[in-house]
Amino acid sequence: MTQDVVVGMESCAITVLKRAVELDTSARFQESLVCYQEGIQLLLDVLKAVKDDSKKAHYRGKIKGYMERAEQIKVHLQQAKEEGKYHEQIKITENATGYSYEKLFKPYITEALTEVCVEDPYIRHIHQLYNFLRFCEMLLKAPCKVKKINLLTSRDEGESNSLQATVLHEITQSLQSHGVALDTQFSSTIHDREIRFNNGWIIKIGRGLDYFKKPQGKYSIGYCDYDLRPCQETTVDVFHTKHTKTA
Known part of the structure; x- marks a missing residue:
């Protein structure tokens, strides 16, 4: 060397x-x-x-x-x-970079993780669907054996309805080829955003998965690498399930 x-x-x-x-x-x-x-x-x-x-x-x-x-x-x-006292808060400031899904979720992913629940009302428009796809890719690359992803979101009632259905179906088929099942459910009343790992971690992000700013163009820095993409200001609260046992 x-x-x-x-x-x-x-x-x-x-x-x-x-x-x-x-x-x-x-x-x-x-x-x-x-x-x-x-x-x-x-x-x-x-x-x-x-x-x-x-x-x-x-x-x-x-x-x-x-x-x-x-x-x-x-x-x-x-x-x-x-003791049920774990709570960590991460404040992402306006225009901050370095907060890709890999960086944000990595500390809470362990080999014991096999199932993930995503509750986010805004997995509807094209950039939000891409965000969800990136999140799924992150899980596939992580040092865990995720077998099932549960998505609870709201149905797009506008012109993008067919796009939402088509993209989610394609993601479902693609995940299936990697041995991962995607179960998508819709709710007209969902508001809160949180991600639950079955190894005990709960991550609540104020803006859900959609905390990145729109890139300046398809060929601008940060379009592909989310670590280089500026963020919108938001707060991330991390709990462990033992902290919510009384709920």
């Missing part, structure tokens, strides 16, 4: 761990834990590559410190879930 590669890995580790500390300081513990784990793995890769003993000692010390903090957060999160 060349020195340039080692320097590049170290730079990535520093960036990820800096983000972990920022999230930790903001009490966004679940997200910070994911970043700590990613950063620690990068530092372990650097440790394997360096030959200098003093540098090895330096990296071992850093890794030890970050691992201790990650373990403290893990214990804190588990205790909060068991």
